[in-house]
Amino acid sequence: MASILPASNKPMRSDQNTYVGKSFVHVKNPYLDAMDEDILYHLDLGTKTHNLPAMFGDVKFVCVGGSPNRMKAFALFMHQELRLPGSGEDIEDICAGTDRYCMYKVGPVLSISHGMGIPSMSIMLHELIKLLHHAQCCDVTIIRMGTSGGIGVAPGSVVITDTAVDSFFKPRFEQVILDNIVTRSTELDKELAEELFNCSREIPNFPTLIGHTMCTYDFYEGQGRLDGALCSFSREKKVDYLKRAYIAGVRNIEMESTVFAAMCRLCGLKAAVVCVTLLDRLECDQINLPHDILVEYQQRPQLLISNFIKQRLGLCDQTS
Numbered sequence: 001m002a003s004i005l006p007a008s009n010k011p012m013r014s015d016q017n018t019y020v021g022k023s024f025v026h027v028k029n030p031y032l033d034a035m036d037e038d039i040l041y042h043l044d045l046g047t048k049t050h051n052l053p054a055m056f057g058d059v060k061f062v063c064v065g066g067s068p069n070r071m072k073a074f075a076l077f078m079h080q081e082l083r084l085p086g087s088g089e090d091i092e093d094i095c096a097g098t099d100r101y102c103m104y105k106v107g108p109v110l111s112i113s114h115g116m117g118i119p120s121m122s123i124m125l126h127e128l129i130k131l132l133h134h135a136q137c138c139d140v141t142i143i144r145m146g147t148s149g150g151i152g153v154a155p156g157s158v159v160i161t162d163t164a165v166d167s168f169f170k171p172r173f174e175q176v177i178l179d180n181i182v183t184r185s186t187e188l189d190k191e192l193a194e195e196l197f198n199c200s201r202e203i204p205n206f207p208t209l210i211g212h213t214m215c216t217y218d219f220y221e222g223q224g225r226l227d228g229a230l231c232s233f234s235r236e237k238k239v240d241y242l243k244r245a246y247i248a249g250v251r252n253i254e255m256e257s258t259v260f261a262a263m264c265r266l267c268g269l270k271a272a273v274v275c276v277t278l279l280d281r282l283e284c285d286q287i288n289l290p291h292d293i294l295v296e297y298q299q300r301p302q303l304l305i306s307n308f309i310k311q312r313l314g315l316c317d318q319t320s
Helices: 052-056 068-081 118-134 190-200 236-249 257-266 291-312
Strands: 013-015 060-067 103-106 109-113 141-148 158-165 170-179 180-185 210-213 250-254 269-281
Touching: 013 052, 060 118, 060 291, 068 103, 068 109, 068 291, 109 118, 109 170, 118 257, 141 257, 141 291, 158 190, 158 250, 158 257, 158 291, 170 257, 180 257, 190 210, 190 269, 190 291, 210 257, 236 250, 250 269, 257 269, 269 291
Parallel strands: 060 109, 060 141, 141 269, 158 210, 210 250
Antiparallel strands: 103 109, 141 250, 158 269, 170 180
16 A cells, blocks of 8 residues: 655554554455556546545545535534634535535545435445545544434434444345345444544533444335335334334434445444434334424534544534
8 A cells, every 4th residue: 555655754564454553544455456547436536637645635534424415514514613714615515526426625524425325325435435545544533424213212312323233133234246145244433432422421402322223225115114105014013123123222223324334344444323313213204393403403413523523633622
């Protein structure tokens, strides 16, 4: 792996992925080094068209979320929280040349959208991880923020994921590769989860818990909803399933966490998932919160992650 430092000043390596005192993002693809150019098509970036180390080499925090508008709002919020010069209103979408994802850089923070569902998240992560690798980033923390359906928790609760599980409540992500099913672990960084939880304690009136997050391939049938175009099960079976999920430690449901946890774990990224619940799925299936309450709930993960980043950077301990 190339280093930002000149060859003569390169520190000794303790293994193939880590320089002394630094943890670099790594990829597990022997073909990448032989490529003359790596085009990150869905991000509108490339190793020949862009100086990736100059553009992204100082990135320490990557925050990802489904909605492009939400990730732009988070970037503007971080610009304010980090007290960077200017208003931030002229912040540019680095991926403006594509309509798949958006990306904003605010100091050492990268804010990126990932779309909805495992396939969209997977595509973005492949190219993001290669981007961080080509940019020679080190000691990177990556956090997914989002909304979710709660199980047995009040709407507005912020769930910090300790383990992402599949629809069978197992800590695994099954990836079909050629004609094989490859199973990967979905354990997340426990120390990072605890650090985020401790940050939440400093925010008044901020209900937070650590629990399992169930990741499904679908919003309707896959999550046991009774209000989709198709429904082949009874209300009783739905409630029984969700109660069994609760007993297994699941506290919320979304559609990206297993692939996120598995890929970050394989590539040496310390990762966390922070999602606010918008309803208790044991009580109802549809989100019917007033708009102002919904907006406030959706800002809660941003507020927690902002406090976490500021603490890591040694900045003020004030909460906006």
